[in-house]
Structure formats: C-alpha cells, structure tokens
Amino acid sequence: MDITSDTHSQHISKQFNHELEELKTHLMAMGGLVEKQVQDAIEALLEGDSRLAERVRDNDQAVNDMQLKIDEEATRVLARRQPAASDLRLVLAVIRATSDLERIGDEASKIARNALALVEAGRNARGFVEVRHISEHVRRMVRDALTAFARFDIELAVKVAQEDDTVDSEYTTAMRSLMTFMMEDPRSISSILSVMWILRALERIGDHADNLAEYVIYLVKGLDVRHTASDKLDDQVGKHKS
Amino acid sequence: MDITSDTHSQHISKQFNHELEELKTHLMAMGGLVEKQVQDAIEALLEGDSRLAERVRDNDQAVNDMQLKIDEEATRVLARRQPAASDLRLVLAVIRATSDLERIGDEASKIARNALALVEAGRNARGFVEVRHISEHVRRMVRDALTAFARFDIELAVKVAQEDDTVDSEYTTAMRSLMTFMMEDPRSISSILSVMWILRALERIGDHADNLAEYVIYLVKGLDVRHTASDKLDDQVGKHKS
Numbered sequence: 043m044d045i046t047s048d049t050h051s052q053h054i055s056k057q058f059n060h061e062l063e064e065l066k067t068h069l070m071a072m073g074g075l076v077e078k079q080v081q082d083a084i085e086a087l088l089e090g091d092s093r094l095a096e097r098v099r100d101n102d103q104a105v106n107d108m109q110l111k112i113d114e115e116a117t118r119v120l121a122r123r124q125p126a127a128s129d130l131r132l133v134l135a136v137i138r139a140t141s142d143l144e145r146i147g148d149e150a151s152k153i154a155r156n157a158l159a160l161v162e163a164g165r166n167a168r169g170f171v172e173v174r175h176i177s178e179h180v181r182r183m184v185r186d187a188l189t190a191f192a193r194f195d196i197e198l199a200v201k202v203a204q205e206d207d208t209v210d211s212e213y214t215t216a217m218r219s220l221m222t223f224m225m226e227d228p229r230s231i232s233s234i235l236s237v238m239w240i241l242r243a244l245e246r247i248g249d250h251a252d253n254l255a256e257y258v259i260y261l262v263k264g265l266d267v268r269h270t271a272s273d274k275l276d277d278q279v280g281k282h283k284s
Numbered sequence: 285m286d287i288t289s290d291t292h293s294q295h296i297s298k299q300f301n302h303e304l305e306e307l308k309t310h311l312m313a314m315g316g317l318v319e320k321q322v323q324d325a326i327e328a329l330l331e332g333d334s335r336l337a338e339r340v341r342d343n344d345q346a347v348n349d350m351q352l353k354i355d356e357e358a359t360r361v362l363a364r365r366q367p368a369a370s371d372l373r374l375v376l377a378v379i380r381a382t383s384d385l386e387r388i389g390d391e392a393s394k395i396a397r398n399a400l401a402l403v404e405a406g407r408n409a410r411g412f413v414e415v416r417h418i419s420e421h422v423r424r425m426v427r428d429a430l431t432a433f434a435r436f437d438i439e440l441a442v443k444v445a446q447e448d449d450t451v452d453s454e455y456t457t458a459m460r461s462l463m464t465f466m467m468e469d470p471r472s473i474s475s476i477l478s479v480m481w482i483l484r485a486l487e488r489i490g491d492h493a494d495n496l497a498e499y500v501i502y503l504v505k506g507l508d509v510r511h512t513a514s515d516k517l518d519d520q521v522g523k524h525k526s
Contacts, residue, residue, distance in 0.1 A: 134362075141383065231473075
C-alpha cells in the first residue's frame with residue numbers, strides 16, 4: 043500500500059469536503075440575507091416606513107452579488123473535483139437554490155417598491171391583515187426550507203411543499219376579497235392594486251420555498267419531485283426511503 | 285504512440301460530442317414546445333377559443349416532463365463525462381435554460397387559464413390591443429433567444445437582453461391605461477384584472493427570454509452577465525471578445 047498517495051488522497055478528500063461545506067455555508071448566508079429582505083419589506087409596508095423600504099430595494103444588489111459568487115464557486119467545484127453521486131447532487135442543488143433565493147430577493151424588492159408607492163399615496167389600504175397573515179406563513183416556509191437544506195431533513199422539506207397549497211388557497215381568498223373592495227370603492231383601485239402585487243409577490247415566494255424544499259428531497263433521495271403533486275409527496279418519498 | 289488507446293479516446297470524445305449535441309437538440313425541442321404554448325395561449329385569448337385554452341393548460345405537463353428528462357440527461361453527462369471549460373458551461377447553461385423554459389410554460393398556462401375566465405365572462409375586455417402587441421414582442425424575444433442558443437450567437441443574445449427593457453416599458457404603459465379603464469368602469473374590474481394577469485405573465489416571459497440570452501453569453505464567453513444592466517452589456521461583452 044502506497045502510504046504517501048493514500049495520505050495525499052485523504053488530503054484531497056478532506057479539502058473537497060471542506061469545499062462542499064463552504065458551499066453550503068455560503069448558501070445559508072445568502073438564505074439569511076434573503077429572509078431578512080422579506081421580513082424588512084413586510085415591516086416597511088405594515089409600518090409605513092419608507093426608509094426601510096428604500097433600504098430593501100437597494101440591498102437587492104447584494105443578493106444578486108451573492109448568487110454570482112456562489113454559482114462561480116459551485117462551477118469551480120464541478121470543474122476541479124468532478125463530483126459524482128450525492129456530491130454532484132449537492133452542487134447542482136446549490137446552483138438551483140441560488141436561483142430561487144435570488145428570485146425571492148426580487149420579490150422582496152417588488153414588495154418594497156409597492157410599499158413605497160402606498161406610503162406616498164398616504165392611504166392605509168385594505169388587505170393589510172391578509173398580507174400580514176400570508177407573509178408570516180410564507181416566511182416560515184422559507185425558513186423551514188433553508189433549515190431542511192442545512193440538515194438534509196426530508197420530513198421538514200415535505201412539510202414545506204405541502205404548506206404551499208395552503209398559501210395558494212389563502213392567496214386566492216385574499217385576492218377575491220380585495221377585488222370586492224375595489225368594486226365597492228373605485229377610488230381605492232390604485233392602492234388595492236399595489237396590495238394585490240404584494241400578495242402576488244408573497245405567493246411567488248411560497249412557490250420558491252416549495253422549490254427549495256424539492257431540491258432537498260432531490261439531494262437526499264436522488265429523486266426529482268419538482269412536478270409531483272404535494273399530496274403524493276409522502277408516497278413518493280416513502281417508496282424511496284433509504 | 286498507442287494506436288488502440290488513441291482510437292479509444294477518439295471514440296469516447298466522439299460519443300461525448302454526440303451527447304452534448306443531443307442535449308442541445310432536446311433543449312431546442314423543449315423550446316419549440318414552449319413557444320407553441322405561448323402562441324396558442326395568446327390565440328386562445330384573442331379568438332375566445334376555450335378549447336384551445338384548455339389544451340394549453342393540459343399540455344403544461346408535457347413541458348414539465350421534458351424539463352425532468354433533459355435535467356436527468358444533463359446530470360448524467362456531468363457524472364459520466366466530467367466535462368470542463370466550455371463543455372461544462374454548456375451543460376450548466378442547459379440546466380439553467382430548462383428551468384426558464386419550464387417557467388415560460390407555466391406563464392403560458394396562466395394566460396390560458398385567464399383566457400378561459402374571460403371567455404366564460406363573455407366580455408371582450410379592454411387591453412387586447414396591448415396584449416397582442418406585447419405578446420408579439422415577447423414571442424420574438426423567446427424565438428431569438430433560442431436561436432442565439434442554438435447558434436452560439438452572442439450578438440443576437442445581446443439584442444434580446446436589450447429588448448427586455450422595451451417590453452418592460454410597454455408593460456408599464458399598458459398597465460397604467462388598464463387601471464384608468466377600471467376606474468372609469470368599475471363593472472369591468474374583474475375582466476380587466478384577468479387582462480392584467482395576462483400582461484404580467486407576458487412581462488415575465490420577457491424576463492425569462494432575457495435570462496436565456498444571458499446563458500448564451502455565459503456559455504460562449506464564460507461571462508456571467510445575469511445582473512449586468514442591459515445598456516452595459518455591449519461594453520462587457522466587447523471587453524471579453526475572444
């Protein structure tokens with residue numbers, strides 16, 4: 043047995059594991075920033091805080107920069123380490139996840155822009171109760187999806203995917219009642235539209251959290267469940283229990 | 285020189301090139317299906333053809349299936365061939381592109397669902413002129429982005445990215461005039477909202493075409509321009525002329 047070469051390959055593999063860990067750590071840092079952006083955007087809206095809204099809007103660049111940096115890092119790992127099996131899945135899941143996180147960042151920045159418009163219009167629009175409720179739900183989904191990613195926690199990931207259906211139905215109900223408000227008071231159309239865009243952004247954030255959860259299932263199980271109905275997830279994941 | 289091994293490696297490399305070509309061909313087939321979905325969704329809307337709208341909605345599953353299949357194929361190439369440099373960039377660009385094409389498919393299906401709602405409501409809503417105009421613009425962007433991908437055509441890709449700004453401003457103008465219609469005629473609120481969702485879907489399709497164009501620049505130049513303002517693209521791409 044060639045001890046030198048064995049030590050060498052152990053060294054390589056230690057280095058490689060370190061790079062994979064780093065990749066995950068950077069993804070989590072990006073996730074943390076994006077969570078903060080969503081939280082601040084909603085707070086800016088509900089408190090009518092235009093400075094905070096502006097800060098969210100301006101911070102979007104930092105989210106974008108993180109995506110580019112992490113993707114570059116992931117591509118470097120692919121090129122230099124040529125990972126296979128679960129390592130390859132981890133790197134691909136990270137690349138997919140940065141794309142969803144970046145889009146959650148975009149939605150946060152849309153919420154901030156609409157919050158600014160509402161503060162300027164000086165109207166306390168209808169629908170804030172619904173926004174608060176759905177935003178809490180959606181923020182929990184994002185947090186849980188990131189935790190599931192960090193811990194490779196399949197059960198939590200399945201839970202997130204299933205919650206997305208609840209958010210979708212809350213969203214539909216809220217939109218319907220906003221439309222009724224519009225009809226009753228046409229002068230409020232413009233501000234209610236802003237609230238509708240905000241709800242739409244929240245619903246999209248829920249979809250992205252759902253995507254993140256699906257990547258966790260993919261990376262742990264090697265199972266692509268991106269187009270599996272959430273009520274069939276338990277079955278699918280169960281069948282492939284490792 | 286070991287002729288056998290050389291022939292062997294030539295064989296491998298021919299096989300590998302074939303796999304990369306196949307990957308591109310399958311992406312183009314997916315692109316073709318998605319283009320058709322957008323075209324049919326708009327036709328269903330403008331002609332009030334509810335059967336066609338239902339077909340678009342039901343076809344979305346085929347788009348999703350293609351994404352899963354191509355992503356699996358791309359992952360297999362990564363695992364078995366461990367590509368580097370421009371080959372690696374091609375595979376990564378394909379993985380990113382299927383995600384955008386799948387989302388364009390989703391938007392087409394949203395347009396179809398809103399078209400169905402409008403046909404049921406039996407109202408010829410305002411804003412059809414704007415929808416037709418923007419949809420032509422956006423469809424051209426998708427077509428050009430796919431052509432740019434197929435031909436590795438940087439100039440065409442830069443053109444697509446720059447057109448996205450025009451679409452965004454057409455979208456903003458159209459939304460503003462729809463809001464005015466709503467205020468003038470509150471009974472039309474529900475149908476105008478449907479048209480607004482359709483415009484929003486078209487604007488999103490433009491964003492995805494823009495993303496596709498950016499992947500072309502990435503794969504040809506090795507340059508990630510995803511968060512570069514389109515008026516600075518010429519500069520950036522020019523600097524890196526190969």
